[in-house]
Amino acid sequence: MTHDETTSTLVDRLGWSQTKVDELLQATAEVMGEYLSEPGTLSLPGVGQLISHKEREYISLNSETGERTLMPPAVELEFKLSPALKEQFSEMREH
Template sequence: MTHKELTAELAKRLGWTQARTSLVLESAVSIIGENLANSNSINIQGFGVFEARLRQERVSVNPVSKQRFLVPPKITPAFRPGQTVKDKLKNL
């Protein structure tokens, strides 16, 4: 589903204009992004948890030259689905 399709579906369900729905959706995404940047987790009940996870440093190997190099640690976003989402996916 694209951003445009999601906005249209939300607008239809809420009875709002697509412009208003798009603004609300962009605000929600912005809030989630800001919280993840600050290493806070976001729990949406019945949907899941967005969180920032620290990936440890590791040694990687270039397959062509066989040269080993160190990949530094980094913070990555992660999503853990809630039980409701897991149950819906299981029943497909």
């Protein structure tokens, strides 16, 4: 589903204006981004969990030049599907 499809579906279901739905989606994305920039878990009821954690910084060695570079810690994001949604998907595959 594209952004435009998501927006138009929400406009139809909620009866809100396109602008209001765009603002809601933008604010949601900003809040999620801010929260997940640090280690933590963001629960999405009925969907699953987004889990962020920081990888350790490390020193990268260029094998050709011997140059060492300090690589900053990276934020890794993992998604765990909710058991209820996983069950729905498995039932859909069986049919």
